[in-house]
Amino acid sequence: MSDDKGRDGQMIRMRQIRKVYSTGRVEVEALRGIDLDIPRNEYVAIVGPSGSGKSTLMNIIGCLDTPSSGEYVLSGETVGGLDRNRLAEIRNRHIGFVFQNFNLLPYASALENVELPLLFAGVSARERRERAAAMLEKVELQDRMEHKPTELSGGQMQRVAIARALVNEPAIILADEPTGNLDSGSGKGIVGLFGDLHANGQTIVMITHDSAVAKLARRVVQIRDGQITEDRTVAA
Amino acid sequence: MSARRFEVLRAELLLVWRLFRTDAARQTKRIALTVLAIAWGTLSIVLLLSFGEGLKRAFNKGKRGMGEGGIGVLWGGSTTRAYNGLPSGRAIAFRDEDADLLAQRIPEIASLSREYAIRRGLTVGAKTVNARIRGVDPTFGQLRNIIPQAGGRFIDEADMSEKRRVIVLGEELADDLFGSQEVVGRTLQINQSTFLVIGVMQPKTMMGMYSGPDKNQASIPSATFKSMFTDSKIEDIVYRPVSLELADQAKWQIYRTLAAKYRFDPEDERALSVWDTREDQRIVANIGLGIQMFLGVIGTLTLFVGGMGVANIMYAVVKERTREIGVKMALGAKMRQVMTPFILEALLMTVVGGLMGTALALMLIVGVSLLPLKDAAFDFLGRPTFSPAIAAATSFILGTIGALAGYFPARRAASVNPAVSLRYE
Numbered sequence: 333m334s335d336d337k338g339r340d341g342q343m344i345r346m347r348q349i350r351k352v353y354s355t356g357r358v359e360v361e362a363l364r365g366i367d368l369d370i371p372r373n374e375y376v377a378i379v380g381p382s383g384s385g386k387s388t389l390m391n392i393i394g395c396l397d398t399p400s401s402g403e404y405v406l407s408g409e410t411v412g413g414l415d416r417n418r419l420a421e422i423r424n425r426h427i428g429f430v431f432q433n434f435n436l437l438p439y440a441s442a443l444e445n446v447e448l449p450l451l452f453a454g455v456s457a458r459e460r461r462e463r464a465a466a467m468l469e470k471v472e473l474q475d476r477m478e479h480k481p482t483e484l485s486g487g488q489m490q491r492v493a494i495a496r497a498l499v500n501e502p503a504i505i506l507a508d509e510p511t512g513n514l515d516s517g518s519g520k521g522i523v524g525l526f527g528d529l530h531a532n533g534q535t536i537v538m539i540t541h542d543s544a545v546a547k548l549a550r551r552v553v554q555i556r557d558g559q560i561t562e563d564r565t566v567a568a
Numbered sequence: 569m570s571a572r573r574f575e576v577l578r579a580e581l582l583l584v585w586r587l588f589r590t591d592a593a594r595q596t597k598r599i600a601l602t603v604l605a606i607a608w609g610t611l612s613i614v615l616l617l618s619f620g621e622g623l624k625r626a627f628n629k630g631k632r633g634m635g636e637g638g639i640g641v642l643w644g645g646s647t648t649r650a651y652n653g654l655p656s657g658r659a660i661a662f663r664d665e666d667a668d669l670l671a672q673r674i675p676e677i678a679s680l681s682r683e684y685a686i687r688r689g690l691t692v693g694a695k696t697v698n699a700r701i702r703g704v705d706p707t708f709g710q711l712r713n714i715i716p717q718a719g720g721r722f723i724d725e726a727d728m729s730e731k732r733r734v735i736v737l738g739e740e741l742a743d744d745l746f747g748s749q750e751v752v753g754r755t756l757q758i759n760q761s762t763f764l765v766i767g768v769m770q771p772k773t774m775m776g777m778y779s780g781p782d783k784n785q786a787s788i789p790s791a792t793f794k795s796m797f798t799d800s801k802i803e804d805i806v807y808r809p810v811s812l813e814l815a816d817q818a819k820w821q822i823y824r825t826l827a828a829k830y831r832f833d834p835e836d837e838r839a840l841s842v843w844d845t846r847e848d849q850r851i852v853a854n855i856g857l858g859i860q861m862f863l864g865v866i867g868t869l870t871l872f873v874g875g876m877g878v879a880n881i882m883y884a885v886v887k888e889r890t891r892e893i894g895v896k897m898a899l900g901a902k903m904r905q906v907m908t909p910f911i912l913e914a915l916l917m918t919v920v921g922g923l924m925g926t927a928l929a930l931m932l933i934v935g936v937s938l939l940p941l942k943d944a945a946f947d948f949l950g951r952p953t954f955s956p957a958i959a960a961a962t963s964f965i966l967g968t969i970g971a972l973a974g975y976f977p978a979r980r981a982a983s984v985n986p987a988v989s990l991r992y993e
Contacts, residue, residue: 396898396987416982417902424900431990435895452900454576496899 342405343503343535344370344393349402351388351558362388363399364558370504370537375530377546378539380555387508389555390539394427394506395419407503424453428497432509434489436481442468442492443477449500467495471525487518494525504535511545523548581912599917602881605874606921606966607928613867614929614962618952620860625953626773627852633774633782634845635712637678638812641778642805642822643841651833660830660839662802664794667705670805673825676818680807681708684793684800685779690786691757692745699741700785701758703793703800709736711806713772714782720752720767727766727789734792736767738783759796763788776848778804815846868965874921875969878914882977886910893981894989907978914974915967922966930954 351363362385370376380386391397392404395411398419404411407426414422428449429435436445446464455463468477471491481489490510497505507526511519523545530536530550538549546552547566554562644660667682684703689696702708709715709722716722716736727734735756742751742765755762774781793800807822809815819842820834827834886893893906933952 391987394898396990397985420897420900420902423898429898431895435891435898435990437892437895448896449899451576451579452896452902452905454573457575457579460579500900 342369343372343407345405347403349392349399349404352400362558366560373533373535375536375550376553377549378553378555379541379546384555385558386539386555390508393537394429395423424449424500426503428502428505430493430497430505430507430510432512434493436489436492438481441478441480442473445492446496446499453500463499467499471495486514487521490514490522504537507538509540598881602877603917603921605877606918607925609871609874610922610925610962611929612870614926614958615952616863616867617860617958618933618954620863621955621958622951622953623859624856627856633713633772634776637808638815638846639711639806639808641843645838645841647832647836648838649833649836652831654831664802667805670822670825674818674821676810676814676821678808678810679707679711680805681705681711682790682802683804683806684790685803686797686800688758690745697744700779702785702787703790704787705790711808715770716767717770722767723787723789728791731791731795732789733761733763734766735763736787737765738769738785739771740783741786742768775852812846871965871969875973878917878973879976882910882914882974886977886981890984890989893984894986897986898990903982906982910978910981911971911974915970918966918970
């Protein structure tokens with residue numbers, strides 16, 4: 333496991349993060365000064381209505397986008413002013429994404445999908461295969477390794493995606509509405525899986541508007557109009 | 569480390585191949601058409617270049633028809649300026665000993681031959697054919713590329729010293745006289761004198777000639793010629809310089825030597841007439857190159873159109889895969905790792921099309937070479953000829969086009985904003 337956290341013990345440390353989109357003459361301020369600390373082994377749900385800026389926040393946390401101003405330190409590394417390749421490297425090493433629509437490569441098997449981050453990291457074939465297989469076992473898909481995404485159920489696809497997110501042993505799992513496209517049964521399974529991961533020490537940041545899902549997190553951060561309006565820790 | 573890099577590359581290539589197959593399944597018609605366009609472009613470029621190569625070789629062969637090594641043909645001319653008390657407009661005609669004079673005085677001349685000529689009837693039985701008969705020295709055969717067919721020979725020194733009545737026939741003249749029978753060893757009559765045929769010229773292509781093609785002429789020893797036609801004068805002298813570089817020197821020496829003898833101004837160019845075949849060879853070589861370049865450019869342009877087709881498809885593929893590119897980026901793919909598949913895919917299409925086109929072109933080239941055409945047109949146009957240089961040029965052009973057709977769409981792919989593309993439907 334990577335143990336490179338920030339000096340102050342934070343996995344994520346955000347100070348006065350602003351994001352401004354300019355579309356022609358109109359400037360839209362999506363984030364207006366976010367201060368957010370997420371320590372190691374936290375299970376945070378970020379909630380808010382659509383248009384609140386939570387997607388923008390997730391993009392910045394995930395290093396898919398860079399803030400217009402402010403300071404962002406991820407796992408001890410200052411993210412800002414980095415070029416695309418460096419950002420790609422940081423995403424590869426520190427962040428495991430889980431998307432609402434799974435985003436699996438349709439032409440690759442479950443195993444190959446899980447191997448992808450390792451491929452980009454330049455890991456050898458044998459090690460890739462072993463680690464990917466181990467992850468699929470962890471999400472109880474050991475007998476679906478050679479299946480293509482189209483041959484899997486929604487819940488299974490999302491578990492493949494979670495295995496993929498975990499395979500590089502990331503600092504945080506960043507999940508964007510992970511149960512949004514699932515029936516309630518499968519959704520429960522996925523939420524349960526997140527709970528297990530958290531119990532094993534994994535830091536998880538989940539973006540959701542499903543209050544039922546959010547309730548399972550240890551901490552809920554509410555966003556509205558680009559600002560944090562509520563940040564409460566739920567008793568275990 | 570390098571083994572691991574290779575291994576990673578192999579995995580990437582496998583993925584690319586899989587991608588290509590899914591693309592191919594999705595846009596079969598489009599890819600088929602583009603690959604066909606590339607094949608067509610390759611076919612035309614290979615055929616055009618091969619055709620140019622054949623043409624160049626035919627030209628080269630033709631250029632050798634007159635004689636190799638930058639030979640010159642020298643005639644007497646007439647003076648254009650008064651010199652040393654002698655008026656202009658004076659005709660300069662060679663005497664028999666001039667050839668020896670030039671041979672002795674000018675070290676830049678490697679070999680030379682006198683050429684006497686007369687038109688006479690050649691008679692075999694009841695058949696008589698009128699032809700130009702030349703009296704020449706033994707060197708003439710080598711100089712003017714009159715090479716006897718198997719079983720024959722050209723005039724030699726013994727023929728000269730004994731003034732033998734032997735004759736070498738151009739192949740068409742031999743055919744006219746004897747038909748398809750064996751000719752060497754047979755006899756024919758000129759002015760009631762009997763001549764023994766000692767050789768028949770190998771067919772050759774002549775791009776340039778004077779006094780008619782060699783295939784319709786006959787050669788006899790100059791000594792024999794002089795003894796039969798006693799008042800004849802040298803018509804011309806054929807010479808070969810020691811080297812192409814010394815050809816100008818040789819020409820200048822000829823003017824100087826003959827000017828001293830016949831008392832004309834050595835700067836008076838028209839006093840002699842020289843056909844310097846180097847000029848023609850240069851022109852012919854340039855024409856050959858020019859044609860090849862022209863055909864090459866046309867072929868390349870055709871290929872470029874095909875390349876644009878590939879690029880077009882790749883742009884569409886990039887658009888279609890925007891979401892997938894975003895996913896890969898989110899998972900940590902670097903620029904290179906995003907771009908490589910697109911470039912490889914474009915290259916793959918180009919290579920497949922290129923191989924198809926080349927195979928087809930080679931089949932056509934072999935097909936043409938098997939055609940039993942013995943036509944004058946083929947003598948001059950030549951047959952399309954494939955060469956390693958053409959293969960190299962075609963591969964280079966194809967590779968460049970494929971890489972370019974992949975590069976620009978790949979750059980667009982790499983410029984995708986992952987945050988936006990992940991929401992792209």
